[in-house]
Amino acid sequence: MKPESHMPECNYSSQIAAYYDRQLPMAAQQAISAHLPNCAPCQAQLQWLRQLSQQLAGAAAPPAPADFMYRLHARIDGEGERTLLRTAYSLLSLAACLLLAITLWMQRPGQAAAESTLAWETTAANPQSDTTQEIALAQWIVQDLSGGKAHE
Amino acid sequence: MQPSDAELIEHSRQGDTAAFHTLVDRHAAGLLRLAFSLVGNAADAQDVVQETFTAAFRGLGRFEGRSSVRTWLGQILVRQAAVWRRRERVRRTVALDPQLAAPGNTATTQVDQRTDIMMVLQQLSVEQREVLVLREFEQMSYEQIAATLGLPRGTVESRLHRARAELRTLLQDYKP
Numbered sequence: 001m002k003p004e005s006h007m008p009e010c011n012y013s014s015q016i017a018a019y020y021d022r023q024l025p026m027a028a029q030q031a032i033s034a035h036l037p038n039c040a041p042c043q044a045q046l047q048w049l050r051q052l053s054q055q056l057a058g059a060a061a062p063p064a065p066a067d068f069m070y071r072l073h074a075r076i077d078g079e080g081e082r083t084l085l086r087t088a089y090s091l092l093s094l095a096a097c098l099l100l101a102i103t104l105w106m107q108r109p110g111q112a113a114a115e116s117t118l119a120w121e122t123t124a125a126n127p128q129s130d131t132t133q134e135i136a137l138a139q140w141i142v143q144d145l146s147g148g149k150a151h152e
Numbered sequence: 153m154q155p156s157d158a159e160l161i162e163h164s165r166q167g168d169t170a171a172f173h174t175l176v177d178r179h180a181a182g183l184l185r186l187a188f189s190l191v192g193n194a195a196d197a198q199d200v201v202q203e204t205f206t207a208a209f210r211g212l213g214r215f216e217g218r219s220s221v222r223t224w225l226g227q228i229l230v231r232q233a234a235v236w237r238r239r240e241r242v243r244r245t246v247a248l249d250p251q252l253a254a255p256g257n258t259a260t261t262q263v264d265q266r267t268d269i270m271m272v273l274q275q276l277s278v279e280q281r282e283v284l285v286l287r288e289f290e291q292m293s294y295e296q297i298a299a300t301l302g303l304p305r306g307t308v309e310s311r312l313h314r315a316r317a318e319l320r321t322l323l324q325d326y327k328p
Binding site for chain 2: 018023048052053055056057058059061062064068071072073076077080083
């Protein structure tokens with residue numbers, strides 16, 4: 001299976017492996033395809049590469065124990081459960097963070113003061129507001145809108 | 153009709169664990185061969201395959217479909233084998249057990265003839281073995297091997313050339 005060592009080297013010999021692996025650009029692949037029928041050293045190199053691949057293709061790992069596939073699947077199932085748990089913990093953490101953020105926002109400084117300064121709240125909550133003046137003003141507006149006769 | 157690997161990945165991403173189990177059934181044997189060729193020990197090869205599928209399951213979201221699923225799994229396995237080698241170096245350094253380092257004292261000594269070529273492969277350097285098995289077993293392109301191993305393409309080609317030449321020498325005495 002060894003290429004004949006006494007054969008003269010060819011200019012293409014350094015590219016035969018890449019040609020065999022189909023890793024050359026199209027034009028180079030075609031050039032070597034055309035060259036091969038006329039070059040014994042390149043043919044021998046190519047033949048050796050094919051034989052090597054055939055030998056390696058027959059290589060195998062020692063047979064795995066009977067429970068290997070079972071253990072493999074069990075590991076994936078376990079990983080799936082861990083993924084679910086991780087997702088659940090993440091969601092819980094997110095929910096807790098959101099709750100904390102909302103609570104802090106509700107209790108931020110100045111919030112109560114800002115709400116207490118609303119005018120309508122002050123007026124509505126003030127039992128001592130003077131309504132006499134408001135009633136007089138309302139009557140004045142009604143009279144004005146009705147043509148000002150009452151005012152005259 | 154059987155779903156393609158890419159379809160199985162998509163189903164797995166959507167939470168269909170059974171789809172991932174189908175992928176495991178489909179690729180376990182091939183990956184076991186690749187793992188054995190890289191670590192040279194049956195029990196460790198099985199562990200590397202297990203770690204490979206676990207890492208793939210965790211990394212389902214990172215599969216971009218730019219290469220085949222098999223190539224993607226092969227790339228993960230090469231990384232897991234590298235992790236195994238680092239651990240093994242530490243373990244041997246710590247244990248200093250002369251039997252562990254003795255050549256031939258692996259599970260491969262009692263396997264059938266088809267694994268003999270695997271033993272020949274173990275005589276190559278790790279660097280040469282990696283490029284050779286990724287090319288010959290996984291049919292990766294030079295570019296894919298370069299990306300998998302983080303090497304320039306030219307380095308892949310030169311290592312592959314040297315690996316084949318070295319194997320040629322080693323196989324001169326090999327009788328299948």
